[in-house]
Amino acid sequence: MLRGCQKEMIMLKTAESRLFERAFFVLRRGGEGTTEGDMLAEATRILSLAQGARPRRRWGRGFLFAAGMLAGIAIFAIFRFAFGW
Numbered sequence: 001m002l003r004g005c006q007k008e009m010i011m012l013k014t015a016e017s018r019l020f021e022r023a024f025f026v027l028r029r030g031g032e033g034t035t036e037g038d039m040l041a042e043a044t045r046i047l048s049l050a051q052g053a054r055p056r057r058r059w060g061r062g063f064l065f066a067a068g069m070l071a072g073i074a075i076f077a078i079f080r081f082a083f084g085w
Contacts, residue, residue, distance in 0.1 A: 012043055023047055 008027040
């Protein structure tokens with residue numbers, strides 16, 4: 001939600017994106033001294049990061065499940081043979 005009387009904003013048409021037609025960027029206050037080229041370069045950088053960003057799974061769910069099961073079996077075996085339960 002935008003608040004205030006006046007906000008500066010950039011609208012970029014994204015031709016190469018298959019998901020987005022346009023992107024809107026609301027500028028922060030105190031951005032004096034930046035040129036239009038700087039703003040467009042930053043907006044393009046953000047868009048390129050957003051298009052290539054996918055959540056990376058380092059470990060699969062199956063691996064984590066198997067590791068948990070093995071840890072549980074190991075703890076059970078330790079208590080079973082160490083304390084004779």
